[in-house]
Amino acid sequence: MKKTVLLLITYLLIFNQSAGTISGAELESQPLYETVKELLPPEAEFIKPNTPESVSSIQVYDFDQDDQQEMMVTYRLENGLGKLHALLLKKEGNQWKKIWETTSEGFDIEYSGFEDITGDGVGEFVIAWGIGASAGNKLEVYRWDEGTLKRIIKPRFFHRMELLKGENQTSLALWERYCCDAFLVDVLTWASKDLVSDEELYRQYYPKIKNFYESKIKEMDAWFYWYVLADAQLKANLIEDATESIQKGLTFIHGKEEFIELRRRLEGKTATQNATQ
Template identity: 85%
Template structure:
């Protein structure tokens, strides 16, 4: 009998406590939602981004570093024909005011959050609009400049994104569908005025790409998996591995044009002229 009592007590501690915490969190956010609703069109519907985990349709961040947090709101209009919105609100005195807004076509928001992409010690607003299963997602990055948010990259399209957090800044691994479930992967770091391919970081990230394609090739020995793997090896500067993958790829009936182009890229990268630069 005592054993059953203790099992019931443990059940209460494990399962009911998180429930109470969740309710409390929602209660704390409720005043913000009520405030925002008054500033949005009546047909507006809040959107919770798919990632990162535990994100909300209202996020707070101190963009201008004045000690007062701003509110970033993601929403859609019920009859907006696929129009998605990201709205920034700033408190001036006792009033919240709209100071910036951007829109995009799409079905949902894949990612919305704040990351120090540029490495200047202040987070940027990173948003990925979900365009569709085939088209993937559209990435945009905004930085606080001259009392507003300004886009600092041309939109990039991807199907899967991973944030690679370093000591001073966050880099991005973007997987873009090439064919079927084969993806071409870019690892990008901010340098000077834009995102550039980061060969050193790519080499660190490469085991994840390799693991993915090793599993796929075991399921089906297809040329497009070998092509995507060879592309990753070339970007990671793994010359022996990419040479072997290209040789393997050229044994397939399909994809010869693509593998020959990879071979030309490899030769250009290993040419004496390149080696001395």
């Protein structure tokens, strides 16, 4: 056992970065793999998250900034009926100990990594549980606090996620399926106690949304593409563009109630702007 621990310490010293992963190809050949396996239930099966591409089922990060990296492990139980696990291990003395664990229902793990969401200079643990093709993914964010990880947002659901890395913190663009292959998009930034919509950043991100739906509309001029496009234009505060999209949407047979609601939002936003001028 002492030899295994010594090899493990040597490996982590070589892998001395603020955050990192161990590649899946190398995983089973490393003493680290066997050491972690001893701490899991016998029926545990390691899970490699779908993203980021380079990530493996074992990741390391120095949450408490003591120059000693903790290990985050993602796994499932073979007969766990859809239960997925994320487990944090910390080295105390010469032994690794479980200090935190969370579980979720799901089929896989869409994302697992460390990003500075709050802008405090220390990465949070970001995990997205893959629930299913229809339901999408469940996003959770955890911050190191008083020797453990604590969830700092209510779970959010999405089908596609993009990390928007700024100078001091990472924001998120979440695409949630509305209908078919049309998505409602939110661009979120941490503000004080939660992730909130960021209109300025949304406007910067908007060209990507616009390009996506313009290509879709060329293939099929459907009301639901115009609906999500108008929603994005309202969120980006592009009043003239939103007005045109809503007018176009009202020409379709379907979705009239949805576009009438968008028009109410547009009128409210316009009235607020006029009142502040």
